[in-house]
Amino acid sequence: MSGVVRGEARPHRDVVSFVRRSARMNPSQERAWRLHRGAYLVDVARGPMSTSVAPQDPLDWSEIFGRTAPLLVEIGAGNGDSLVATAAAHPDVDVIGFEVFEPSIASTVGKLSARGLRNARVVLADGVQGLRWLVAPESLDAVHAFFPDPWHKARHHKRRLVSAETCSLVWQRLRPGGLFRVATDWEDYALAMREVLDASELTAVHVGWAPRFEERPMTKYEARGIAAGRSVYELCYRR
Numbered sequence: 001m002s003g004v005v006r007g008e009a010r011p012h013r014d015v016v017s018f019v020r021r022s023a024r025m026n027p028s029q030e031r032a033w034r035l036h037r038g039a040y041l042v043d044v045a046r047g048p049m050s051t052s053v054a055p056q057d058p059l060d061w062s063e064i065f066g067r068t069a070p071l072l073v074e075i076g077a078g079n080g081d082s083l084v085a086t087a088a089a090h091p092d093v094d095v096i097g098f099e100v101f102e103p104s105i106a107s108t109v110g111k112l113s114a115r116g117l118r119n120a121r122v123v124l125a126d127g128v129q130g131l132r133w134l135v136a137p138e139s140l141d142a143v144h145a146f147f148p149d150p151w152h153k154a155r156h157h158k159r160r161l162v163s164a165e166t167c168s169l170v171w172q173r174l175r176p177g178g179l180f181r182v183a184t185d186w187e188d189y190a191l192a193m194r195e196v197l198d199a200s201e202l203t204a205v206h207v208g209w210a211p212r213f214e215e216r217p218m219t220k221y222e223a224r225g226i227a228a229g230r231s232v233y234e235l236c237y238r239r
Ligand SMILES: C[S@@+](CC[C@H](N)C(=O)[O-])C[C@H]1O[C@@H](n2cnc3c(N)ncnc32)[C@H](O)[C@@H]1O
Pocket: 016, 017, 018, 075, 076, 077, 078, 079, 081, 098, 099, 100, 101, 104, 125, 126, 127, 128, 145, 146, 147, 148, 149, 161, 219, 220, 221, 222
């Protein structure tokens, strides 16, 4: 990842799990962004950066979706393949995707619109801040984080999304019985995830690694890992 959003000041900020990239869209993303973001993108009060969220009361998701339904959050939804599959498979569930890269959100809203799905929304925001400020405690049925950026170098491990702090926040936002599912194709990150999850208030659903979450479609990140000879590790924890 390289580049930053030009012209944006660089105030002091928390360590985050991403580097802001210049957000050039391809023609189909531009079209989806222009035509469909109004239907799917939830605008939020910002903190100092374009992907940060100002401290605020949680959003009223029942009002946003026009109904009260179980809520699921995906952090780092990328191009939306898992998010769209989840929303399509569970019309009775409302799905919120947090993603920091605008072109990926454009792809996601294009796919949601093409499938005619109305039970999903996306927020251009750091998912950790989104969970903290936009989602009420004990309000989520599930949180997904699939193939988060691995941040290989030891000095970058503090940027990893699945950390002790994130696990604690996820625990607070899940309702009792709610599930946190993660997947990665990097063994050292998988082991680190398992360590912080085991040390958290969450409880492992499986002994050892979880079986493949059948609903999760193969995304380019998983395919790339498998093509390079890596295994995929999944974990599922319950509040
Ligand atoms: C390796 S990609 C995986 C995308 C998708 N989950 C998949 O499996 O195809 C990681 C994604 O997470 C996004 N991301 C990284 N940190 C994030 C954060 N704190 N909040 C929201 N999105 C984040 C990146 O922009 C990128 O789209």
